[in-house]
Amino acid sequence: MVNAVSTTRTLAVALLWMLAVLAVAPSASARNYVVPGSEAAGLGACVEPTELMRRQHMEFIKHQRDRTVHSGIRTSKYSLAGCVECHIGHDVRGQAVPINRADQFCGACHAYAAVDLNCFDCHAAVPRGPMAGPMAEAARRAVGEAHHGQGAGQP
Structure with missing residues:
Protein backbone atom coordinates (compact mmCIF):
# COMPACT_ATOMS: atom_id res chain seq x y z
CA MET A 1 0.00 0.00 0.00
CA VAL A 2 2.79 2.44 0.95
CA ASN A 3 4.60 1.52 -2.26
CA ALA A 4 1.49 2.31 -4.38
CA VAL A 5 1.02 5.72 -2.70
CA SER A 6 4.69 6.54 -3.23
CA THR A 7 4.54 5.55 -6.90
CA THR A 8 1.35 7.56 -7.43
CA ARG A 9 2.88 10.60 -5.74
CA THR A 10 6.05 10.30 -7.87
CA LEU A 11 3.99 10.03 -11.06
CA ALA A 12 1.88 13.04 -10.06
CA VAL A 13 5.00 15.15 -9.39
CA ALA A 14 6.53 14.06 -12.70
CA LEU A 15 3.32 14.90 -14.58
CA LEU A 16 3.09 18.33 -12.95
CA TRP A 17 6.74 19.00 -13.78
CA MET A 18 6.19 18.04 -17.44
CA LEU A 19 3.09 20.25 -17.67
CA ALA A 20 5.00 23.17 -16.17
CA VAL A 21 7.82 22.73 -18.68
CA LEU A 22 5.37 22.60 -21.57
CA ALA A 23 3.54 25.69 -20.34
CA VAL A 24 6.72 27.75 -19.96
CA ALA A 25 8.77 26.60 -22.97
CA PRO A 26 7.32 27.58 -26.34
CA SER A 27 7.03 24.87 -28.94
CA ALA A 28 9.52 24.78 -31.80
CA SER A 29 6.91 26.22 -34.14
CA ALA A 30 6.19 29.08 -31.74
CA ARG A 31 9.85 30.11 -31.42
CA ASN A 32 10.39 31.31 -34.96
CA TYR A 33 7.76 32.48 -37.39
CA VAL A 34 10.18 34.19 -39.75
CA VAL A 35 9.32 32.84 -43.19
CA PRO A 36 12.32 31.39 -45.07
CA GLY A 37 13.16 33.56 -48.05
CA SER A 38 11.66 36.72 -46.54
CA GLU A 39 13.77 39.82 -46.03
CA ALA A 40 13.44 39.27 -42.26
CA ALA A 41 15.05 35.82 -42.54
CA GLY A 42 18.28 37.49 -43.63
CA LEU A 43 18.35 40.05 -40.84
CA GLY A 44 19.78 39.62 -37.36
CA ALA A 45 17.06 41.65 -35.63
CA CYS A 46 13.80 43.48 -36.18
CA VAL A 47 13.29 47.20 -35.44
CA GLU A 48 13.35 46.22 -31.75
CA GLU A 59 1.32 48.52 -28.94
CA PHE A 60 3.92 49.81 -31.41
CA ILE A 61 1.48 49.48 -34.31
CA LYS A 62 -1.35 51.08 -32.33
CA HIS A 63 0.77 54.08 -31.30
CA GLN A 64 2.05 54.44 -34.88
CA ARG A 65 -1.59 54.44 -36.04
CA ASP A 66 -2.49 57.15 -33.54
CA ARG A 67 0.45 59.36 -34.56
CA THR A 68 -0.45 58.94 -38.23
CA VAL A 69 -4.23 59.39 -37.97
CA HIS A 70 -4.37 62.07 -35.29
CA SER A 71 -1.17 64.00 -35.96
CA GLY A 72 -0.39 63.25 -39.59
CA ILE A 73 3.05 61.93 -38.64
CA ARG A 74 4.11 59.05 -40.86
CA THR A 75 7.27 57.17 -40.03
CA SER A 76 8.34 53.76 -41.21
CA LYS A 77 9.83 52.25 -38.03
CA TYR A 78 6.58 50.67 -36.79
CA SER A 79 4.50 50.88 -39.96
CA LEU A 80 2.32 47.91 -40.81
CA ALA A 81 3.41 48.27 -44.45
CA GLY A 82 7.04 47.93 -43.31
CA CYS A 83 6.20 44.78 -41.34
CA VAL A 84 4.48 43.25 -44.36
CA GLU A 85 7.31 44.17 -46.71
CA CYS A 86 9.97 42.61 -44.47
CA HIS A 87 8.13 39.50 -43.27
CA ILE A 88 6.30 38.55 -46.47
CA GLY A 89 6.93 35.15 -48.03
CA HIS A 90 6.86 34.28 -51.72
CA ASP A 91 5.51 31.33 -53.65
CA VAL A 92 7.51 29.24 -56.16
CA ARG A 93 6.79 31.81 -58.90
CA GLY A 94 8.18 34.62 -56.73
CA GLN A 95 4.75 36.14 -56.08
CA ALA A 96 4.11 37.64 -52.64
CA VAL A 97 1.92 35.41 -50.46
CA PRO A 98 -0.60 37.17 -48.18
CA ILE A 99 1.03 37.54 -44.79
CA ASN A 100 -2.19 36.65 -42.98
CA ARG A 101 -2.35 33.19 -44.59
CA ALA A 102 -2.09 30.43 -41.96
CA ASP A 103 1.42 29.37 -43.03
CA GLN A 104 2.84 32.90 -43.16
CA PHE A 105 4.41 35.13 -40.50
CA CYS A 106 1.44 37.02 -39.05
CA GLY A 107 -1.13 34.30 -39.70
CA ALA A 108 0.91 31.52 -38.11
CA CYS A 109 1.80 33.45 -34.95
CA HIS A 110 -1.72 34.80 -34.46
CA ALA A 111 -3.16 31.30 -34.94
CA TYR A 112 -0.72 29.94 -32.34
CA ALA A 113 -1.68 32.69 -29.89
CA ALA A 114 -5.41 32.34 -30.73
CA VAL A 115 -5.63 36.06 -31.52
CA ASP A 116 -7.96 37.47 -34.18
CA LEU A 117 -5.98 39.00 -37.03
CA ASN A 118 -8.16 41.74 -38.48
CA CYS A 119 -5.50 44.26 -39.58
CA PHE A 120 -5.80 43.06 -43.14
CA ASP A 121 -9.52 43.69 -43.34
CA CYS A 122 -8.39 47.24 -44.21
CA HIS A 123 -4.63 46.99 -44.86
CA ALA A 124 -2.86 45.20 -47.70
CA ALA A 125 -1.62 41.70 -46.85
CA VAL A 126 1.03 41.92 -49.59
CA PRO A 127 3.25 44.85 -50.60
CA ARG A 128 1.34 47.30 -52.77
CA GLY A 129 2.34 48.00 -56.34
CA PRO A 130 4.81 46.29 -58.63
CA MET A 131 7.82 47.24 -56.51
CA ALA A 132 8.78 45.72 -53.18
CA GLY A 133 11.78 46.06 -50.90
CA PRO A 134 13.76 48.93 -49.35
CA MET A 135 14.27 50.73 -52.65
CA ALA A 136 10.53 50.68 -53.25
CA GLU A 137 9.91 52.18 -49.80
CA ALA A 138 12.29 55.04 -50.56
CA ALA A 139 10.58 55.62 -53.91
CA ARG A 140 7.11 55.56 -52.32
CA ARG A 141 8.24 57.99 -49.66
CA ALA A 142 9.65 60.38 -52.27
CA VAL A 143 6.46 60.23 -54.34
CA GLY A 144 4.33 60.68 -51.22
CA GLU A 145 6.33 63.69 -50.06
CA ALA A 146 5.98 65.32 -53.46
CA HIS A 147 2.25 64.58 -53.57
CA HIS A 148 1.25 65.18 -49.94
CA GLY A 149 3.81 67.70 -48.82
CA GLN A 150 5.78 65.72 -46.25
CA GLY A 151 6.37 62.34 -44.65
CA ALA A 152 3.79 60.43 -46.66
CA GLY A 153 3.94 56.71 -47.05
CA GLN A 154 1.43 53.96 -47.19
CA PRO A 155 -0.85 53.18 -44.26
Missing part, protein backbone atom coordinates in the same frame (compact mmCIF):
# COMPACT_ATOMS: atom_id res chain seq x y z
CA PRO A 49 14.73 43.13 -29.95
CA THR A 50 12.77 39.96 -30.81
CA GLU A 51 11.32 39.35 -27.34
CA LEU A 52 10.11 42.95 -27.11
CA MET A 53 8.50 42.72 -30.56
CA ARG A 54 6.76 39.47 -29.67
CA ARG A 55 5.18 41.01 -26.60
CA GLN A 56 4.55 44.59 -27.67
CA HIS A 57 4.26 44.75 -31.46
CA MET A 58 0.56 45.58 -31.23
